[in-house]
Amino acid sequence: MVKAGAFGIGTPACVTLPCYLIDEVAACRTGGSLQTGGANTECDSLETFSLQYDNVCCDKNFGKMNYAFVRFTMNFDGFVDQTNDATPIPMASLNVATSVKEMFKLYTINPWIVSQETTEANFQSKLLAILNKYLETATRDVLLSQSRSHPFYLERTVYQSLQLLRDWTVIHRSTIALRNAILPKIWSLALVALTRMTTFQPNYYQTNYYFINFAIIPYFRNSLKISGQLHTLTIDWSAYSYTDKGYVMVYSYAPEQFGIIKAYTDVFCIRPFLGSTVAYSPTENNYDNLFASLKFTYYWSDTTLTITDSQVKLFKISDDTQTIVDTGVVFTCVPASRTCTNTGTYSPSPVPSDGKGQNYFIAHVNYDASQGDKKRAQCILAYKTWTTVCA
Incomplete structure (x- = not known):
């Protein structure tokens, strides 16, 4: 500490x-x-x-x-690799399908203890072991189907893992290899959480944890509003002519935890599913490929901020946060109402390269032009060199 x-x-x-x-x-x-x-x-x-x-x-x-750098209070009760009860069960041996009691024992395994590791290899292996336990088929199927399985426990493991990865990287100046090993597992668990939400509370579910947020909503509601720090983003698909029931599943995260500055919105991962019941696919390829005709409305509450049309861009970002491209979307901004909306509509790729969803953020056209604008943590998380300034 x-x-x-x-x-x-x-x-x-x-x-x-x-x-x-x-x-x-x-x-x-x-x-x-x-x-x-x-x-x-x-x-x-x-x-x-x-x-x-x-x-x-x-x-x-x-x-x-800064929401991107919130540190939730850690406790170090229990164990990182076994349950915390009278007769601890090694995590590898825990079978949550046995009973609800065994499922709740899984939640006593404490990821925060991973922060006490002294080597990157141990940090990586211990955190991956927890994530892989949640993602293994036998455990995942119970977490998705058991009526007493609350999405919160999945969400908690996601935000704990993101915080652990962020802070270890900053303190130890880890290479991108650590992020590449852990981040895909975190996003896979986020998708499991979203899938569970569609059966746990199918009409609408939304939660906010500062640097990571979750939401699911049925197609027929036509839009979803996501709140971030000093802004909201509305995703509107009312122009999409869907042929069946479906869900829009979204997680959003603060981009600064990955070294991205001057973003107007959080990164938002859109995961549409066509069908009355969302079925989880281990290959993560059951994406509604026809999902199209989107409107994005960005609202900023910071009255000191002035934004013009030419400054606003919609960027697409890969799951690993390393590939960022300008989508070419044009925005019209109204300073009086502090809103920017894309002209026409935008249609995501029908064949997304990232099966978990398609990731976007709205930012200043020159959001990454000056590395010197990055503070110490932002610089390290962008894998740049920090001395007294970022370069």
Whole structure:
């Protein structure tokens, strides 16, 4: 647990932590009791705190909590590889199909403990073991069909894994190999969670966890509104002439946790399914290939922000966050109402390369033009070089 504003790495050295990782608010206050010239040159203390998260500092002059870097409070009860009960069961031996009781034992396995590993190899293997346990056929089928299986436990494992991956990468400056090993499993589990939501609460289900959000909604409702930090995005498919019942399943995530700055919206993964009952496919290829004619309306609540049509672009991003292309969509913005809407309609690819869904975000046309605009954590998460600036 980080208590002040610096930590040691390898040979004797003291490195200032990125602001969001600091636990001692005095480290971020100018004129505080801790040494001047450390974190307080890069960070400010938050004006308000919450019991939902551990953050007490933010980047200099940002003035608020950044949703991309929320740190949910971790506990270290139990075990990372076995159940936490009177007679612990090794995770590999746990059969959740035996009874509901065994299913709930799965939820006692604690991913937060992975953060205490001392090597990247162990961190990767321990976190992957948990994700693979949720995704193995026998476990996944129970989590999808058992009436007492609540989507929250799947969602929780997703946000825990994202937080663990983000913070390990920032602290240890890991290579992209770690992300490439873990992130596909996280998105697969997110798809399992979305699929479960369609039977758990089929008329509508939506949850928000700051840096990752989930929603499912039937086709007949025609649109879905997704909230992010100081913005909302409405996805409207009312012009789509579907031939059967269906669902739009979406997860959205804050792009800064992957080093993307100057995005107006979160990244949103659209996963449409045609049919009255959503069936999970292990190959993740049961995508409604005809899903088309979409309208995107971006609304910003920050009254200090001014946006013009030419600045706004819709970008498509791959599951691994490494390939980003301009879709060519043109937007019309109305400053008086603080909204931008695409002209005409947009149709996703009928044959998506990412089976879990198609991922987009709306951003400034030059969102990635200047690496020097990135703060320490953003820079590291973009796998750039940080000294005193990002390059």
